[in-house]
Structures are given as C-alpha cells and as structure tokens.
Amino acid sequence: MVDVVTFLDITISGIGLGALYALVAMGFALIYKVTGVLNFAQGELALVGAYGVVILGTSSLISTPLPAVAAVGATILFGIILGILLERVIFRQFIGEPVLSVIIVTLALGGIFSGFIRFLLGPNYRSYPEALTFGFSIDLPLGTSISAAYALAVSLALVVVIALMLFFRYTVTGSILRAAASDEQAAMVLGVSIERTIALAWALSIGITAIGGVLLAMSSGGAGFSIVATGIIIFAAVVFGGLDSIPGAFIGAIIVGLLQELGSFYLEGGSAITAPIIDVKLNFGAGFGEILPLIFLLVVIVVKPYGLFGTERIERL
Amino acid sequence: MPCGEYFTSYESRMGLFRWRIQRVALVLALPIPFILPMLGLGGGNISLLSQMFIFAIAVLGLNVILGYAGEIVLAQGAFMAIGAYATSRMLTTGVGLLPSMVVGGLMAALVAVAFGLPSFRVKGFYIAISTLALQFISEWFFNNSRAEWIHGGSQQQISSDIGLIGPLGDLGGDLTIYYLALVAMLLFAMLSLNLSRTGIGRTFRAVHENDLAAAVLGVNVFKNKLLAFAIGGFMIGFSGGLYAFYIGFISPDYFTLALTLEHYVMLLFGGLGRVWGALIGVGVVTILQDILQSILQSVSAATGLNATSLVSVFFGMIIIIVLAVEPKGVLAALGQLKEYLRKWPYAY
Numbered sequence: 260m261v262d263v264v265t266f267l268d269i270t271i272s273g274i275g276l277g278a279l280y281a282l283v284a285m286g287f288a289l290i291y292k293v294t295g296v297l298n299f300a301q302g303e304l305a306l307v308g309a310y311g312v313v314i315l316g317t318s319s320l321i322s323t324p325l326p327a328v329a330a331v332g333a334t335i336l337f338g339i340i341l342g343i344l345l346e347r348v349i350f351r352q353f354i355g356e357p358v359l360s361v362i363i364v365t366l367a368l369g370g371i372f373s374g375f376i377r378f379l380l381g382p383n384y385r386s387y388p389e390a391l392t393f394g395f396s397i398d399l400p401l402g403t404s405i406s407a408a409y410a411l412a413v414s415l416a417l418v419v420v421i422a423l424m425l426f427f428r429y430t431v432t433g434s435i436l437r438a439a440a441s442d443e444q445a446a447m448v449l450g451v452s453i454e455r456t457i458a459l460a461w462a463l464s465i466g467i468t469a470i471g472g473v474l475l476a477m478s479s480g481g482a483g484f485s486i487v488a489t490g491i492i493i494f495a496a497v498v499f500g501g502l503d504s505i506p507g508a509f510i511g512a513i514i515v516g517l518l519q520e521l522g523s524f525y526l527e528g529g530s531a532i533t534a535p536i537i538d539v540k541l542n543f544g545a546g547f548g549e550i551l552p553l554i555f556l557l558v559v560i561v562v563k564p565y566g567l568f569g570t571e572r573i574e575r576l
Numbered sequence: 577m578p579c580g581e582y583f584t585s586y587e588s589r590m591g592l593f594r595w596r597i598q599r600v601a602l603v604l605a606l607p608i609p610f611i612l613p614m615l616g617l618g619g620g621n622i623s624l625l626s627q628m629f630i631f632a633i634a635v636l637g638l639n640v641i642l643g644y645a646g647e648i649v650l651a652q653g654a655f656m657a658i659g660a661y662a663t664s665r666m667l668t669t670g671v672g673l674l675p676s677m678v679v680g681g682l683m684a685a686l687v688a689v690a691f692g693l694p695s696f697r698v699k700g701f702y703i704a705i706s707t708l709a710l711q712f713i714s715e716w717f718f719n720n721s722r723a724e725w726i727h728g729g730s731q732q733q734i735s736s737d738i739g740l741i742g743p744l745g746d747l748g749g750d751l752t753i754y755y756l757a758l759v760a761m762l763l764f765a766m767l768s769l770n771l772s773r774t775g776i777g778r779t780f781r782a783v784h785e786n787d788l789a790a791a792v793l794g795v796n797v798f799k800n801k802l803l804a805f806a807i808g809g810f811m812i813g814f815s816g817g818l819y820a821f822y823i824g825f826i827s828p829d830y831f832t833l834a835l836t837l838e839h840y841v842m843l844l845f846g847g848l849g850r851v852w853g854a855l856i857g858v859g860v861v862t863i864l865q866d867i868l869q870s871i872l873q874s875v876s877a878a879t880g881l882n883a884t885s886l887v888s889v890f891f892g893m894i895i896i897i898v899l900a901v902e903p904k905g906v907l908a909a910l911g912q913l914k915e916y917l918r919k920w921p922y923a924y
Contacts, residue, residue, distance in 0.1 A: 297701050299708070352900045358700050359648050359848075360899050363840055366650075367892035370837055374888035381882055491712050494705050544722030553709040557694075560706050564698040 269524045270517065275413035277496075277516025279478060281420055281509045282471030284493040286464040288500070288508035292440040293460035296350060296361050300369035302490020304338070304465055308472025309482035310376050311337055313385045320379060327388045331473055338469025342461035350461070373487060386481035412478040419470055420509060427505065436460060440503070488549055492519070495556035501569025510567065515552045523548020592769055609758055613751050622754050624866055629757035630818045632858040635842050636761075636768045636851065637811030641688075643849030644777055645804030646784030647695065651707035652839045654714035655684040655809055657831035659816025661718060661727045664734055664826055672741040673756075677817035684813020685806045692805035696798050699787065711833055718828040731827045734820055753822050760818060764811055768851045771807070780804055781849075834888060838865075841895045847905025856907060865891075 287301050298304075314320050316330030325333060349368070353361050427433040438446040439456040447453055475489065476482040493508075496515040500507025527547040543550075565571045581596060583589040593599050613622055634656060641649050659680035666676035691710050695703055717723055719730050739746055740756075771777045779800050782790040791797045820826045838861070846857025868890055875883040902909045916923075 297704075299704075349896060349900075356899075356903065359642070360903055362648060362650075362701065362704055363844065364896055364899055366837055366840070367895040369892075370834070370888040371892035374885050374892070377885035378882060378889070382885075488712070491708055494709070498702075498705065542722060544720040546716050546720070550713055550716050553713055556709050557706055560694050560698060560702050564694070564702055 265524075269520050272409070273517035273520030274513055275409060275416075275478070275516070276520055277513035278413050278416040278420065279471060279475050280489065280493055280496055280516050281512035282416055282467050282474065283489050284496040284500070284508040284512040285420065285423060285505055286466075286468035286471065287493055287497050288503065288505050289436075289460055289467070290464040291497075292503045292505070293436060294350070294457050296353075297358070297365065298464075299362055299365040299490065300372065301468055301493055302487040303369035303372040304341075304468045305472030305475060305489050306376060306482070306484070306486045307341070307372050308334055308338055308469030309476035309486050310380060310385070311469065312387060312473055312476065313380065313482050316388045317385070319385065324388070330388070334473060335466055335469050339462045339466040341469075342463070342465030343458055345465070346458050346461040369487075369490065373484070377484075382484060384481055384483040387477060408480060409478045412474040416471070416474050419467065423467070424506070432459070436463075492549065492552050495552040495559070498556055498564075499559045499566050501566030503570060504566070504568035507566060507568040515555070518551050518555055519548045522551035526551070590773055592766075592773075610755075613754060622751065624862065626754045626757045626822055627819075628858055628862045629754075629761040630815050630822055631839065631842065631862065632761045632855055633757075633764050633815035633818065634812045635839050635854045635858050636764050637808040637815065638839055638843055639808075639849065639851065639854045640768060640771065640780075640811065641804050641808035642843065643854075644772060644780035644784065645801055645808075646780075647692070647699075647801060647804065648701065648704040649688075649707045649805075649808070650704050650833075650836055651688075651691065651710040651714070652812060652836035653831040653833060654707075654711045655688060655812040656816030656819060656835065657714050657718055657826075657828065658684045658687055659813030660820035660826045660831065661732075662813070663817030663820050664732050665728050667734060667738060668728075670738075670742070672739045672744070673817075673821060674741050677814050677821075680817035681810040681812075681814035684816065685809040688805040688809025688812075689802050692802050695801045708833075711836065715828050715832060718831070732825070734824050734826065736821070736824055753818075757818060757822070760814070764814075765851055765855065767811075768854075772849075772851070776800075776803070837888070837895075838891065841891050841898075844895060844903075845898050845906055847907035850905070850907050853905050853907040857905070860906070864894075 283301050283305050286304075287298055290296050290298050311334030312327075312330050315325050315333050316327050318324050324330065345368070349364065350361075353364060427437060435446070435451050435456055436459065438449070439451055439453060439460075443453060446456075471489075472482075472486060475486055492515060493512065496511035497508050498511070499514065500509070500511035523546075526541050526543050527545055559566065578595050578597060583594070588594065593602055609625075612625070617625075634652065637655075638649070638652060641647050659677070661680075662683040663673075663676045663680035666679045667673065687710070691707055692703070694706055718727055721730070724730075737746075772781075779790070779795055780803075782793070782795055783797050783800050783804075787797045816831070819830075823830065842857040842861045843854055844857070845861055846855065847853025865887070868887060869884065872883045872886055875881070898905070
C-alpha cells in the first residue's frame, strides 16, 4: 500500500532534484542551441563546480580558505572564465568539424577534468564548509519535511532558472542569444556579433552548470564523484524536452528528477512495492533510481526522438 | 606506385598485397611476432603484447561500426563486459574457451543490434547518447547482485586450466594466451581488411558518407547499419571474452567509460576507417600508456601525490591535440610526410 505522506515526500524531493538537474540540463541545451556542440562533459563540469567550493572554501588544499559565500562566488566566476577559455582555446578549432570529433573532444575534456580533480583531492567524498551545511529540516504541510540544505539548494536553483527565463525573454542580450540560436546567418546580417555571442553562450552555460554542481553538492552536504552521473542523466531530460529547447530542458529535468526519486524509493531495496497484477515485488537492486531515467531516455529516443518541443529536422539531398 | 609494376587483372588491383615490396614485407614481418617469445623477451613485455592484440580486436570492431558505417558507439566497455561475462558463464559448462568466446561475441552482437534499432528513426548523436546510456546501464547491471542469476556474480575468477574446444587443447601454458590473441587478431584484421574491399564494406562507406544519398541509390540503410553493429559487436564481445581469460578475473571496474575513451584514443590516433591505422594506434597508445603509468607510479611513490589519476588527463590532451592537428590520424600524417619527402625539394 502506498502511503500518501511518504509519496508526497518523495514527490517533493523528486521535483527538487529535478530543479537541480534543470540547471545542468539548461547549460547543455543553451550550448547546443547556440553552437551545436553536444557537451558530453556536463557531468564533469558540474563536478568542477562542486569541487571548486571544496578547493576554495575548505583548508584541504589552500592554507587560508575563503569564507563560504565568497568561495561559491569565486567558483561561479571560475566557471564563467572556464567557459570563455574552452571556447577560445578548444572549441573554436572544431567549428565545422564532424559531430564525432566534437563529441570525442567533450568526452576527453570530461576525462581531463575528473582526472585532474582526482589528482588534487583524491577519489573520496569531501564535505562542504559548515556555513553551507545546515543541520535542521523544514516542515511542510501534510507532515512532510525536507532538510534545510536541500530546500535552500532547490529554491536557489528555482531562482536561477526563473532568472534565466526572464533574461532570455526580456533583455537585449537574451534576445541576441535567442536570435543567434534560431538563425545564425540572419542574426549576423542584423548586426549581431556571432563570435561574441558564442563566447557569451559558453560563459553562461558553464556558469549555470557550475552553479548546478555547487547546489547538487550542497543538497547532499558535500562533493562526491557521483555527481559525474548527472552528465548522462541530464541527457534524458534534454532529449525528452527536445534537445534545443531551454524550457523543454527544464520540464524534462523535473520529470527525470521525479523518476529518479520515485524509482529509487519504490523499485529498490526494502520499500519496494509489489506489482498489482503479477504480484511480484519490484526490487531491481541498488542504484536502480539512477538507471530509470536512462531507460526512460531509451524509450524517448525510440518513440519520440525529437522530444516535446524539439524542431524536427527535414533532410534534403 | 612503384616503378615497373603494372596491374594486369582486376584481382591483382584489388589484392591485399599488391606490390612486390608489400609481399616481401609480409614474408619478412609475419614470422616476427611468432618467434618473438623465443628471442628472450621478458614476461612483462609478452603480457603487454598480448593485451595489445586483445585490444586490437576490440578496436577493429569499433572500426567496423565507427570507421566503416559511421555510427558513434560509446559502449565499448559495455560490449566487452557482455562478452567477458558471457564467456565466463559458458566456461563453467566446460565447452572450452573458443566456443565460449564465440557465444560472448554473439551476445555482444545481439545487444549491439538491439541498441542499433533506434537508428531506424534517428542517427548520429542519438545513437551516441543511447549507447552511452547502455554503458551506464551495463555498469549498474554487472554490479547488481539482484541480477546474479543472469551474469553469475559481479566478480568472478576464471581458471586458466581449460581447453580450447571442450577438453582438447590445454591452455595452461604461459605463452598460449599470447599465441591465441595473436592468431585471433590476425584473423580479425584479415576479416576487416576483406570487409572493407567487398560490397558490404563499400555499402557501409556509402551509408557513412551520406545515408540519404545511399538510400536513394537503393541501399537498405537500416539493414546495413544493423549489420555493422552485429559484426563490430561480435568482434568487441569476442575480445572481451579473450580479455577476461587474459586477466583471469572479471570485475565491472575493468569495463568502464574510461575503456571506451581509451579505445577511441587508439582508433583516432591511428586513423579512422583504416585497419593498419587501428593496429598502429593500439600499439603506440598501449606502449605510451605503459610508459606513462610507470612514470606516474614512480612520481606517486616519490611525492606521495596520487599522480596515477593524471593518466586520463594526458589521454584527454592527446586526443584533443590529435583531433585538432590531424583528424585523419597518424597514418594519414605519415602518408603526407612520404609525399612531401618524395617531392622534396620542389613541392610540385
């Protein structure tokens, strides 16, 4: 029997997780929309963000750590600079190269980032500075409750997502980005500097991804290498949303977060529910929650490859 | 084309070894790997060479899918794991190594075809994404104790005291894995070379270059993509089985995304779509990796840092530099160098 309060609890934390994934997914969709690069290193970039706070804000590497909030700010700034650097140094070389080259380059970048972090800090879980972890939890109506760090991370994620939506809708820079994404040539004719726009898109994308990484780590109290798995899970979100649609990425991320939380609660371990007709306990073993979005991804690719809001491409000879 | 030699028939034009110098090189070079262990090469080097041959089979399989048919498959580790676990399960029935590895290859081919099915509707990076999902699913699956009735335990020992076919041909000796891998690699290299010059290979290339144009010309694109998945998947799975026997122990940790990336480095370094390129890539990258590992290990021991995790950093840099400087691989670069030297000092 499914308990309503538990179900609500799981649903809320699922939506929260989705909001956290949404940041990373939107970073991916933004870059794909503007430059056509499929960034397979999103998970590792989120990892860079998550460990950036560990490096700057705790005394594991540097002797005088920054205050927690300054460390978060510096990490986000670092993400933005990293985005510009990546565009300048690496991705500019690969404009017009086949899809394979770009995919492999992003995979290699992922290897570089995770290897370097492993070199600096080792493979172990690192907890965040105390100012970013909270011991108490917040009570919600109907007897559900979530921990404060999680609530803060999720509400910050929602704030960033809404700010981004407003940015794209109401500012000139946002319009320029949308213009460059929908038709590069026409935007160029109208006087948009594509070079600057692409650099801006990279900076924004990696910046958002770094924020996503920091918040993902914050929601669990510290940074661990499991964040890398975000890189593949967000594909489920982005493909379902339609690859080049930013609101689609957001909706997809929420659904994927829900699937993951519900899957890991109801389909594995002790709380596994029983299938209604065949009367079999649905226990697929530990870690099934993270696999469920991938199965969802495969189903989406087979059934509806262009997603909810994606533009279907018509091929001509 | 060398001086004074002409093709007088279509067969000689399409031959694998077309010129006299190639035949001489074949006769002189082919025995070298066979007599190498007798020349007093150390056990470590023999083991490294065996690993090279095993990976070469997997990279040749990747070459069939990626180089010939142009489908981006990021599930190298998953296919090898399927081959390895299937081989291990089959070995317990006592049918011998060779049938087990064939079953492993067939299992991998089956999964590869299943994951190639989306190519009916989508192409390119969608296949990359779905096979990357397969990689993660397989890592979870082989670690999952609930699925033990399928894979038979996530960590398994493989006895080296088995026969090649049934109880026949005892594989207990030190050098058997070396010769086994060498012969298998030569066979699969022959298969790949022959595949690329037959109609199937040409169809694959047509699908690779422009699948819409190929479809207009009457090629069944979907069927050919699935065929490429099946052939490549079989080779990768077979190599996975051989790798399991080579290590004598299997664990999901051997078959991660890092392995996929490693094989991509090998293939792209050597040159996509060329059998010789794949072989050169595997050789160079394996040796490079071995040297790098030993250097980093000594650095780690000397300084106390975990420098061994920098391997992926170096490989990432190599792959990016290779793709930026010469996307066609080192074989194409060598060809350009040869052409330059032939024309030197006048570039016309």
